[in-house]
Amino acid sequence: MKIGILGPESSYSExxxxxxxxxxGTNPDISYLKDISEVFETLQDNSIDYGVVPIENSIEGSVxxxxxxxxEHEFSIIGEVVVHIHHCLLSKGKKEDIRIILSHPQxxxxxxxxxxxxxxxxxxxTTGSTSHAAKLATEFSEMAAIxxxxxxxxxxxxxxxxxxxxxxxxLTRFVVIARKQDKRxxxxxxxxxxxIIVYLDRDHPGALYEMLGELATRxxxxxxxxSRPSKMSLGDYVFYIDMNGSTKDPNxxxxxxxxxxxxxxLKNLGSYQSYMEE
Amino acid sequence: MKIGILGPESSYSExxxxxxxxxxGTNPDISYLKDISEVFETLQDNSIDYGVVPIENSIEGSVxxxxxxxxEHEFSIIGEVVVHIHHCLLSKGKKEDIRIILSHPQxxxxxxxxxxxxxxxxxxxTTGSTSHAAKLATEFSEMAAIxxxxxxxxxxxxxxxxxxxxxxxxLTRFVVIARKQDKRxxxxxxxxxxxIIVYLDRDHPGALYEMLGELATRxxxxxxxxSRPSKMSLGDYVFYIDMNGSTKDPNxxxxxxxxxxxxxxLKNLGSYQSYMEE
Numbered sequence: 272m273k274i275g276i277l278g279p280e281s282s283y284s285e286x287x288x289x290x291x292x293x294x295x296g297t298n299p300d301i302s303y304l305k306d307i308s309e310v311f312e313t314l315q316d317n318s319i320d321y322g323v324v325p326i327e328n329s330i331e332g333s334v335x336x337x338x339x340x341x342x343e344h345e346f347s348i349i350g351e352v353v354v355h356i357h358h359c360l361l362s363k364g365k366k367e368d369i370r371i372i373l374s375h376p377q378x379x380x381x382x383x384x385x386x387x388x389x390x391x392x393x394x395x396x397t398t399g400s401t402s403h404a405a406k407l408a409t410e411f412s413e414m415a416a417i418x419x420x421x422x423x424x425x426x427x428x429x430x431x432x433x434x435x436x437x438x439x440x441x442l443t444r445f446v447v448i449a450r451k452q453d454k455r456x457x458x459x460x461x462x463x464x465x466x467i468i469v470y471l472d473r474d475h476p477g478a479l480y481e482m483l484g485e486l487a488t489r490x491x492x493x494x495x496x497x498s499r500p501s502k503m504s505l506g507d508y509v510f511y512i513d514m515n516g517s518t519k520d521p522n523x524x525x526x527x528x529x530x531x532x533x534x535x536x537l538k539n540l541g542s543y544q545s546y547m548e549e
Numbered sequence: 550m551k552i553g554i555l556g557p558e559s560s561y562s563e564x565x566x567x568x569x570x571x572x573x574g575t576n577p578d579i580s581y582l583k584d585i586s587e588v589f590e591t592l593q594d595n596s597i598d599y600g601v602v603p604i605e606n607s608i609e610g611s612v613x614x615x616x617x618x619x620x621e622h623e624f625s626i627i628g629e630v631v632v633h634i635h636h637c638l639l640s641k642g643k644k645e646d647i648r649i650i651l652s653h654p655q656x657x658x659x660x661x662x663x664x665x666x667x668x669x670x671x672x673x674x675t676t677g678s679t680s681h682a683a684k685l686a687t688e689f690s691e692m693a694a695i696x697x698x699x700x701x702x703x704x705x706x707x708x709x710x711x712x713x714x715x716x717x718x719x720l721t722r723f724v725v726i727a728r729k730q731d732k733r734x735x736x737x738x739x740x741x742x743x744x745i746i747v748y749l750d751r752d753h754p755g756a757l758y759e760m761l762g763e764l765a766t767r768x769x770x771x772x773x774x775x776s777r778p779s780k781m782s783l784g785d786y787v788f789y790i791d792m793n794g795s796t797k798d799p800n801x802x803x804x805x806x807x808x809x810x811x812x813x814x815l816k817n818l819g820s821y822q823s824y825m826e827e
Contacts, residue, residue, distance in 0.1 A: 308665065327783070329778050329780065329781075329782060329785075330780055331613060331778070332613060332776075332777055335610060336658070353783060376654050380613065383586075383614070387586065395675060395677075396675065397654065397673060397674065397675040399673075437780075438780040440782065442782070442783040476770045477765045479761060479771060480758070480761040480764075480765035480771075483757060483758040483761060484758060486758075487755045492754045493754075493757060493758075494784060495776070495784065495786070496774075496776060497776055498773070498774060498775055498776075499610055500606070500607050500610050502607065502715075502716040503607075504607060504718065504720070505607040505631060505718075505720040506773065508773070
């Protein structure tokens, strides 16, 4: 069995995958992939069994590419993991040597104030992951990477500054994805969350309010709503909704059935155990 | 009079500022600033009179930093401009020379599929703006910038590929901001939109549904709702809401008054003329 994640080693995705492995109670291999798109592609072509991908951060918000790919593919969310993020500034050089700061765009955004205050004139470069930044920073002492403490050990870099994210706590939520037809998937039975994607009928004012009414009037608690562009035109959105409960619960099932008849498109991403602790 | 924008020259922000200048009927100078934070800071310290900043794109969604800064500052939105984006790949080198592609993260995200398909192994670097990427690409023939056609003229670069965004149309919405106490600000009187930021009482399930009810039951059309992390903890959000109408309209005024009494925090960003054409 194989879990695919954004690599290389010592990424926050690896931390999330290890938490998920402990939860599974088995020891699948980890495939370190180049980017989040590759996690979806290798899951599609059966090269991996699960993907563990970041979906949301408590400072910088949604991971747009993950949301878009969940809409494009036919996968189920079968679990979630929340990871505490402690960004460090890592380099083989000294503070005064640093001319370039490298990291994943989400990590750079989470440390925007820190960089602005302490490294006004450096060049910013993005990388595919925080651990990839750490790997590159081993090559030049004028480069510093924003990455995890574990990455400093893996790549032999010094920690120039620690816990540099602008707000604390800094938490990233990862979801575990699997192919819909995978026979190992069991519908969640306790402490469940259900995720859906909804595309409303655009020419129907009040459609969003009515949709939320289907949940509210049945006492279903919405834990998240996020809009993403439909890519069709400006002002046209799809909504990503998380709610407490499982599609095995009669009220959730009823709400989704009713929504299905009244919206343009509804995609059920599945019910999974909500898992808020490391 | 001065307008501050994300520079250098030939950015899409400059295009937006020129449309706004035409609308104003006067000819204020343009200040080209380093990043969006600097637009807010120079407006705060009275060095400029207006800022024109991107807030939303039809492919990649919200510009997080603009949303965060609107919450942090006490500015009003006094207008909006929508710009058609036609990204080009610009370089002084040839296609086979390109090792590095540079651009603003939003532009890179809008061309994700194009890059993946045509430039699998290039290094991606981000810059503060698309026009800054074009400026840097003048230095090395192994670099290509994603920027506007106008930037190719300004910086003397060849166009290697045109209209490379993954979806068409690609539209970016800019807002014009001004200090709240600025006496030139007049409340919009026709074709108006009103923008607010709302922080709901977190421990109140159904709060979002009730909030939208204040608008829906008064026949107010919601044109956009976007959640951003409150930065306090995962799963805690502020909502950015745009609606048709002006605070001079009795139903909008009533809805906002009622919301004000029932939410934890409501910030009125102002009413302004909705402006959907270039």
